[in-house]
Amino acid sequence: MNNPTIKLYDKNISDPSFTASVLRHEGGVLVLDRTAFFPEAGGQLSDRGALYLPDGKGGELALTVTDVQIEDGVILHRVTLPQDVMSLLTPGTMLRGEVDMARRFDFMQQHTAEHIISGIVHARFGYDNVGFRLSENSCTMDYSGVLAPEQIPEIELSANRAIWDNLPVEITFPSEEEQKTLVYRSKKEIASDELRIVTIPGIDTCACCAPHVARTGEIGLVKIIRLQNWKGGVRLSIAAGARALALFTEEHDMITALARSLSTSWENIPDRFTKLREETRGLKREITTLRKSL
Ligand SMILES: [Zn+2]
Structure with a gap:
């Protein structure tokens, strides 16, 4: 042994x-x-x-x-x-x-954001987090029930409020006696010989062995970037902290380039796009008519 x-x-x-x-x-x-x-x-x-x-x-x-x-x-x-x-x-x-603390901190930002969202989803809808995947370029969590797209903005805003409140992320090792009365979420995938409880007051209490930020403010921002139906429930993809900033920068640059190439402002892009599509349709119809007449 x-x-x-x-x-x-x-x-x-x-x-x-x-x-x-x-x-x-x-x-x-x-x-x-x-x-x-x-x-x-x-x-x-x-x-x-x-x-x-x-x-x-x-x-x-x-x-x-x-x-x-x-x-x-x-x-x-x-x-x-x-x-x-x-x-x-x-x-x-x-x-x-x-x-490598840069990599760890990036993981800590995503992981702690996951606790906040899972705590909120559990409190509001009673769903369990039944799956979690965190790699260098993606962070997803699976829930045991269905969420509608209209419910996402409110969950996202509540999660960001918990970040801005800069709440402590408390790590405790409760005794067997204390465990009897403690109510916490548990992720089945995590095997731990010693029960390690991660508490974000008012938001979440969960058994978890991974590294987390010390205060929620260190996450900075969390964005829910995708909602998919998943095995009778849903899968959420998120970007937190530096990943959220990188995503915002990428999208900002793309929209700025698009606006420039259409010689318009950001808010006019959808209108310009609709007009261009209508113009293209009209031109296609014209080509078809002309071909037939030749
Ligand atoms: Zn954790």
């Missing part, structure tokens, strides 16, 4: 740096006694970053962490291992680790 890895991210998500001791390695997979790297879990991709190994000459060798998984509480770091490094990785070797 392998000892579970000490999860430094459970209690401190803002510190990307740590030192750890090598327990073993096999085929480019490293096991350490402790780690700040969050593994892939509950539909969310893992942290990335680097591990730094003393090179024996007073310097360090960087090993890129490309993926992190968890099996029976043991965290497995997949690293790029140059051939000549193998001999340096003996059990007991001390390593320095650095988590």
